[in-house]
Amino acid sequence: MKKIAIIVVALLIGGAAFSQKMMTRVGEIKFDATVPGAMDEVIGTNKTVSSIFDKSTGEVVVQAMVKSFKFKSPLMEEHFNENYMESDKLPKASFKGKVLNYDGKTGSYDVEGDLTIHGVTNKVKTKMTVTSEGAKLNIAGSFTIKLADYKLEVPALAKKTLAETAKITIKLPLENK
Template identity: 80%
Template sequence: MKRLVVLFIALLIGSTMFSQKMITRSGEIKFDATVPGAMDEVIGTNKTISAIFDKSTTDLVVLALVKSFKFKSPLMEEHFNENYMESDKLPKASFKGKVLNYNGKAGSYDVEGDLTIHGVANKVKTKMAVAIDGEKLMISGAFTIKLLDYKIDVPALAKKTLSETAKIAIKLVLENK
């Protein structure tokens, strides 16, 4: 009987620790580098984002395959992958950081860490909204980056349609692992 109680407690503790990590493989990132007032929108959407959030450490890791961004125009998608992002050579974009002061409740939190795009990592800090729906945790927010900070050059001919900055919007719906 004693062994059964010890086993039950070990399983309970193990499952509690195990459930601290939440994951998704279907998050969404929107990349918007549209020049204000331009006729063509430069908006790509990637709906195959993987992410892990550890509630106990508040670590957040997000991974995106660059080739998974979809644009309205196949030509724009080709230019994005070949000319700007060089996705054959640099296939991944990632974020590794923390949700600061996360207390297990819904609200607005600072998120800080390293954003790696085009093989270049830079520190970013932004606000993200955290919502709770039953067993699911939703993290969403947006921030702006300068393309040159990630060694993405905008040629003179493209400056009428491609902005030198990009707004990155992210939505993650995470579930217990």
Template identity: 85%
Template sequence: MKKLAILVMVLLVSSITFSQKMIARAGEIKFDATVPGAMDEVIGTNKTVSSIFDKATGELVVQAMVKSFKFKSPLMEEHFNENYMESDKLPKATFKGKVINYDAKAGSYDVEGDLTIHGVTNKVKTKMTIANEGGKVIISGVFTVKLSDYKLEVPALAKKTLAETAKITIKLPLENK
């Protein structure tokens, strides 16, 4: 009987811990490296971003497959994958970090961690908004990255169209695991 009571307690504790993790399989990241005033927009959107958020610890992991970014122009998408991101060799972009002082309330939070793009990892810190909507937690925000920090060089011919910095917009609709 004692063993059964211990087993029940372990299962209860593990289910409470388990329920703290939330996942998203259809998050969205928008990559915008458009030069202001340029005729062509350099905007790619990925709507198959996966992520895990642990409400108990604030830990956040986000993963995007590079080839899943879609652009208006098939040629731009090809250049993005082959010439810049080398998505056959480096297929993923990831973020592993933490929401600082997360207290389960909606609001603006500092988020910091390691962002890996094109095989290069850099520490980043930004503000994200966390909202609670119908049982979901929505994490969203915008931050800017310098392409050269990730060994992504803008050739002279592309400088009229492709900016040296990119605005990254993220939206993660997370549900209980």
């Protein structure tokens, strides 16, 4: 019985040591829908983004709670959550995809997958940079989305301050799971 227990513990420890999955709960997503030249910036930052990355397959999943985006102005944050994102009804934004041809090295990689915002899912393809810091990995990059593609309408009164596109910037500091 002791031998079986020792074997099971050794397998569990060995499996954890060779795990290819990395994760974070302190990733960051920045949402910037500022109209160029506008007086007010429309920038929200979420620093509680969760992600899991499988180094062996390149698969990556990212999830953010919409209400965790913070803006300079409480009124802007309220409008973001209530009028545009409907965060009580649609509380999460997510990405599920793959870092293509990931070979374990630092560098620039194509990333593609399904981005879900406001309950709408669209295919996304962009470039991300993967860097390492000892045992940690960082995945970072940015891309632009059209708000209308996610059923996010810009009212006529807001067109001077809210762009019809948003730049999404992602930083994922990953550690072994």
